[in-house]
Amino acid sequence: MARSSRSTRGRLAAAVALGLAVPAIAACNALIGLDDFEKVQCAGSQCDDAGIDVDSGRVDGPNDARIDVNDFDGGGTEPVTWAKWPIPNFDGVPDAVAPAIPNPHSYATSGDGRSVEDKVTKLTWEQAGDAGSGASTLKTYDEAVAYCDALGPEKWRVPKRIELVTLLDFTRNGKRFDVAFGGAGGNYWSSSEKRPYSAANPAHWIVDFDKGIVTGRAKSETAFVRCVRSQ
Amino acid sequence: MKLRSLQLAVPLFGLLVALPVSADAPLTQYKAFTQRDTQIEDAFTKLKWDRNVFGPANHATATTVLCPGNNRLPTLKELLSLVDEDVHEEYEGTQRVLKAIDQRAFPNTPVDAPYWTSTEEGTSAWTVDFRTGETQLALKTDTRRVRCVVP
Numbered sequence: 001m002a003r004s005s006r007s008t009r010g011r012l013a014a015a016v017a018l019g020l021a022v023p024a025i026a027a028c029n030a031l032i033g034l035d036d037f038e039k040v041q042c043a044g045s046q047c048d049d050a051g052i053d054v055d056s057g058r059v060d061g062p063n064d065a066r067i068d069v070n071d072f073d074g075g076g077t078e079p080v081t082w083a084k085w086p087i088p089n090f091d092g093v094p095d096a097v098a099p100a101i102p103n104p105h106s107y108a109t110s111g112d113g114r115s116v117e118d119k120v121t122k123l124t125w126e127q128a129g130d131a132g133s134g135a136s137t138l139k140t141y142d143e144a145v146a147y148c149d150a151l152g153p154e155k156w157r158v159p160k161r162i163e164l165v166t167l168l169d170f171t172r173n174g175k176r177f178d179v180a181f182g183g184a185g186g187n188y189w190s191s192s193e194k195r196p197y198s199a200a201n202p203a204h205w206i207v208d209f210d211k212g213i214v215t216g217r218a219k220s221e222t223a224f225v226r227c228v229r230s231q
Numbered sequence: 232m233k234l235r236s237l238q239l240a241v242p243l244f245g246l247l248v249a250l251p252v253s254a255d256a257p258l259t260q261y262k263a264f265t266q267r268d269t270q271i272e273d274a275f276t277k278l279k280w281d282r283n284v285f286g287p288a289n290h291a292t293a294t295t296v297l298c299p300g301n302n303r304l305p306t307l308k309e310l311l312s313l314v315d316e317d318v319h320e321e322y323e324g325t326q327r328v329l330k331a332i333d334q335r336a337f338p339n340t341p342v343d344a345p346y347w348t349s350t351e352e353g354t355s356a357w358t359v360d361f362r363t364g365e366t367q368l369a370l371k372t373d374t375r376r377v378r379c380v381v382p
Contacts, residue, residue: 072320072327080316082260084275087308099303099382101349102277165311170350195318196329205316205364212350212357214311214366 075197081160085121088166105169107180114152116180121166123159126151126227128182136184136224141204144189144225156227161192161205161214163228168212176209185210187223255315256333264336270381271336276312278305281379284341290356290371293347298379305380307350307357307366313337313378314364331364344376345369 090105106119109127116127129136130147139147141158148156169178175185187206194203194216203216206223217223262272272279285297298304318331321339332340345358345367355368358375369375 072318072329074318076317082256082275083273083312087276087278087306087312089306089308099301101303101306161316162312162314165308168308170307192316195316212307212366214364216365 074195076193078193088120138222141219148227158191159228161190164190164207189223189225261336279381285377287344287374293377297377301382302379304349307348310359346376
């Protein structure tokens with residue numbers, strides 16, 4: 001049965017109208033739906049009605065939280081690093097009834113005593129320090145950078161905070177590195193700036209391998225360093 | 232056929248234009264999520280995080296009641312992967328509060344207490360403070376916030 005041309009035009013018009021209306025509705029819905037954006041975090045607690053100040057672009061969230069994303073500048077110039085690999089875990093005796101913790105530690109030494117490869121993150125680490133018998137000497141941050149630069153023909157560098165964190169081994173006390181590593185316990189430098197960053201008193205993240213503390217330290221103070229290189 | 236694909240394409244374009252964007256983590260860090268999702272999956276660590284925050288509660292409650300079944304508390308190292316080194320500010324009431332977590336994936340994260348992990352030290356357990364990203368030991372009987380890893 002042939003369709004009349006009038007009916008086809010009508011259907012075309014309807015389709016175009018729908019095609020234009022839906023994004024308009026979607027746009028309004030996304031704006032109104034910002035209420036729900038805030039409410040995601042409100043499970044189990046009171047959430048005030050969210051409102052949007054169209055002039056300033058501020059979004060009033062639950063409990064009058066307002067998000068000003070552009071006002072605050074944490075400072076610093078180093079790019080921040082996010083984990084680009086699974087996190088190696090071996091956090092001590094697992095509770096038999098709890099779900100298994102994934103990605104157990106796995107390391108491979110290079111055989112020449114120079115480097116250890118983490119099979120989970122694929123990062124390659126300096127195996128032992130520069131002071132003999134597995135220990136290293138204390139360095140300011142800039143000295144640590146120079147040390148890693150000069151370590152060898154490969155591109156060694158001071159690790160980022162989250163890279164260094166992956167080395168913590170909580171099955172051990174007092175020197176929380178896997179047995180594959182030499183080196184003393186103590187504080188180790190990262191290249192990650194501690195923010196809010198102050199140019200007057202610049203600080204970087206350090207990891208304390210005696211205990212497992214992750215905190216900041218002024219660049220002019222000293223700590224150990226364990227260099228890393230990516231593949 | 233052409234008509235149908237036009238019907239599909241125009242509203243999809245409209246939705247794309249309408250989505251708000253403000254991210255601290257790189258846009259590839261977390262798998263695509265919508266405003267209403269209750270879970271966030273980290274594309275690299277492969278961990279799935281509950282977007283809901285519980286507590287404050289003690290460590291035992293956190294482990295068995297708040298993260299039950301196949302849910303679990305994160306290990307300290309896993310929770311540290313959520314820390315955004317580039318801290319941002321949010322208002323809570325009239326207070327400006329610093330937060331060290333991705334704002335788009337985890338909006339309005341309460342930072343009034345550090346967050347429990349499953350990494351224990353005898354009578355204490357490790358926590359992460361999301362105002363700064365630093366770690367702290369806390370007695371297991373103290374109360375802290377809870378964010379679970381989901382299977």
